[in-house]
Amino acid sequence: MPYAVDSAAKVANPEPPLTSLSGAKARLEWLPYASIVLLLVVLYYRVGIKLVYDWSTLPDYSHGFLVPFFVAFLIWDKRKVIQSTPIRQSWLGVPLVVLSLAVLILGIYGVELFTSRMSFIFLMAGLIWTFFGWAMVRVLRFPLLVLILAIPFPAILFNQITFPLQLLASRIASDVLPLLGVPTLHEGNVIELPVMKLEVAEACSGIRSLMSLFTLSVFYGYFLEHTTRRRVILALASIPIAVTANVARIVGTGLCVQYWDPEKALGFFHEFSGWVMFVISLVCLYLVHRAMRLISPEKAQTT
Structure with missing residues (x-):
């Protein structure tokens, strides 16, 4: 019991x-x-x-x-x-x-x-x-x-990065426009056309897409490349691509101001060309990547 x-x-x-x-x-x-x-x-x-x-x-x-x-x-x-x-x-x-x-x-x-x-x-x-x-x-x-x-950079630091690139883009654009029949007078980030003055900081913002393009190039490099060196090259390639895209946008704006309508050039064309040039920049990044693989295909396939 x-x-x-x-x-x-x-x-x-x-x-x-x-x-x-x-x-x-x-x-x-x-x-x-x-x-x-x-x-x-x-x-x-x-x-x-x-x-x-x-x-x-x-x-x-x-x-x-x-x-x-x-x-x-x-x-x-x-x-x-x-x-x-x-x-x-x-x-x-x-x-x-x-x-x-x-x-x-x-x-x-x-x-x-x-x-x-x-x-x-x-x-x-x-x-x-x-x-x-x-x-x-x-x-x-x-x-x-x-x-x-x-993280957005402070304005003073961001301007130190982008403003010299804007000056470079405006200088190149002022050299290209005369080749297309548009006389220019370049001073700083201002390009004086026969019709009006074109201020690069306001009329074009291609450099403003630099951070977005750089970030997407980091994403692109991580997914499609396996070596740090090639990823760094792709990320750095976004800088000249952004400058070139900005030059093309300034030249396009100058041509529209001279031969079309200044208001439409600084309105519709300004907004529309920003998206177009960003897409073109992504295509250029892809072409740079393809060129890297053509130059060194064996390294591109290493893991």
Whole structure:
């Protein structure tokens, strides 16, 4: 009879199954990471909302909507390498985390959006270094760098990059137009035609598509090439392609102003030619890629 009572006690108080214990342990292991994600949302949700707004309003950075999806694909594409990378937590990443938070505070209180946005990338690198080790940072370095393409540069820095290219494009266009029967007088980014003055900064914005073209060339190179060197060549090729496309757009605008209608040239043609030249730029990028494969076909096939 005592045996029966003892058996009943065991049935009334069964031991928890091992599967439930392992599941609870796994959830507890992920709790710190979930807490960190929640803190990141609290810290950066205002910065993120403003960034999405800039993507929707700034034509130069409309490609920003594609960057998070591309980064997610990069991480998924490297999933086997990530799983095989040993996890070695390190305190060496903590100084980078602290520095990133300081940069975030300076950016918020200094009203510098670029600084606060860049702090997110530094913070992600620091957190990965701290919780997973430097080897994991090296594996994920390319996705982290790609995130920079979605962050609008400060106007002062962007102008330092694009304005010299606009001057170059306007000078080349002013040399080409006389060959087509349109006399010009070039001064800075202004081309004076017999009919009117053509200001390159307003009449043409081909250089403004430079960041979008550069970003798409990075995407294109990653999907269709297997070597870093050739991917870099494709990305750098987007710069002269953008300049050439801008020259063609300026020349086309000048011809329309001289021989057609200035209002239509700076209205319909200005808007329509922007899309056309961007498509032509993508075609030129494809032709550069094909030329690379024709010049060195064996290297193009190496993995």
